[in-house]
Amino acid sequence: RAIEQLEQDGLWSLxxxxxxxxxxxxxxxxxxxxxxxxxxxxxxxxxxxMVGDRDIDIEAGHNAGMRxxxxxxxxxxxxxxxxxxxxxxxxxxxxxxx
Numbered sequence: 579r580a581i582e583q584l585e586q587d588g589l590w591s592l593x594x595x596x597x598x599x600x601x602x603x604x605x606x607x608x609x610x611x612x613x614x615x616x617x618x619x620x621x622x623x624x625x626x627x628m629v630g631d632r633d634i635d636i637e638a639g640h641n642a643g644m645r646x647x648x649x650x651x652x653x654x655x656x657x658x659x660x661x662x663x664x665x666x667x668x669x670x671x672x673x674x675x676x
Contacts, residue, residue: 595619606634609642616642627661629670636660647673 580598584590595615597603603611616623628639629647633655636646648660649670664670 607637607641609638612638612642612644616644627674629674633658 581590581596584593590596595618597611597615599605601611603614612628613623615621616626623643627645627647628635628642629649630636630639631649636648636658639646645661647670648655648658648663650658650663651665653665662673664673
């Protein structure tokens with residue numbers, strides 16, 4: 579579903595790779611899927627970030643050795659220990675491109 583939604587929104591072309599629950603990895607916050615993506619694309623976890631809108635997304639990123647970027651426009655996670663956080667798409671875009 580996630581990739582289909584990204585395709586519909588015209589965003590999938592911005593990604594070089596992806597995994598979904600259909601790929602058989604353990605559910606987040608297990609880092610397995612993220613570690614697979616990092617390995618397949620020869621990316622150092624210290625140079626990568628997991629962007630997500632839930633606590634388990636940030637935890638999965640941390641478990642994989644990545645920074646966690648929380649997208650929280652509704653303020654659901656004010657106390658979550660994310661490395662960076664954004665409350666709007668403009669702010670998220672700025673953080674990613676900075």
